[in-house]
Amino acid sequence: MALLQLLLFAMLAACGFSEEQTEGITIAYKVLEVYPQSRRVLITCDAPEASQPITYSLLASRGILVAKKVVHDSVPASFNINITIKSSPDLLTYSCQATSNSGTYGPSSRLQMYQELWAKPVSQLQADFVLRHGDSGPTVELSCLASSGSPPITYRLVGNGGRVLAQQRPLHGKPANFSLPLSQTTGWFQCEAENDVGVDSSARIPLPRAEARAKLVTTLAGELPLTPTCILAGSLVSIAVIASRMLSSTGL
Numbered sequence: 001m002a003l004l005q006l007l008l009f010a011m012l013a014a015c016g017f018s019e020e021q022t023e024g025i026t027i028a029y030k031v032l033e034v035y036p037q038s039r040r041v042l043i044t045c046d047a048p049e050a051s052q053p054i055t056y057s058l059l060a061s062r063g064i065l066v067a068k069k070v071v072h073d074s075v076p077a078s079f080n081i082n083i084t085i086k087s088s089p090d091l092l093t094y095s096c097q098a099t100s101n102s103g104t105y106g107p108s109s110r111l112q113m114y115q116e117l118w119a120k121p122v123s124q125l126q127a128d129f130v131l132r133h134g135d136s137g138p139t140v141e142l143s144c145l146a147s148s149g150s151p152p153i154t155y156r157l158v159g160n161g162g163r164v165l166a167q168q169r170p171l172h173g174k175p176a177n178f179s180l181p182l183s184q185t186t187g188w189f190q191c192e193a194e195n196d197v198g199v200d201s202s203a204r205i206p207l208p209r210a211e212a213r214a215k216l217v218t219t220l221a222g223e224l225p226l227t228p229t230c231i232l233a234g235s236l237v238s239i240a241v242i243a244s245r246m247l248s249s250t251g252l
Contacts, residue, residue, distance in 0.1 A: 025045065025098050026048075027108040029094075029113060032080075037084060039083045041081045043078070043081055045079070046077070048074070050100040053100065058094060077096075095108045121150075125147075128143045140182060142157060143177050144176045145174075145175035145176070150196070152195065153172070154194050157178040165180060165189070185207065
């Protein structure tokens, strides 16, 4: 899995600049180096309409000044940023501002790199289910949760033949809960989780055959199957016999 993530980040590094532009100024970034615990990122700011010299400011969230550079030609200002894996999304939000004799440009759109730099594929998908009896017959209640994966994560209830029966996007870290009448599907069903990086599926859960569903309805309604009932009756008889012998031996 670690190798897969490194390959993903290497692909991001090989791609061109990701760019946002507003009010005459452009902010872009490119991943230069990928390390197991950090990234080296090049952020560029460009205000092509500003007269030279141009003073570029790289701002973090809440307008905090990160770096400043004066440019005397038409080349965009470049800023090298080292980012560690412990960096929070707040610290990976940047914007640019430029000032010159012709005025002030920006701030630019906010550049948020967290999802792209630290994205993790969905994994460790757990699916738990219970059978319940309702007014309209037996239903399957399924709970799906991926232990790992970058948000947002979309969960799907998939039925026989790959048909999507239901879909949810709960809050991150919360499970998706599905309820499905047994009469609406046959064969099997499973849970599927997907984010921007990948897809993961749970093991297939087989559904009872048609002839077994009538028995299932009776069981879920509170009636004991025949075999357990006989065992319980036999146990009660045995207890009664033992109790009678004990009373006889004490002379009561």
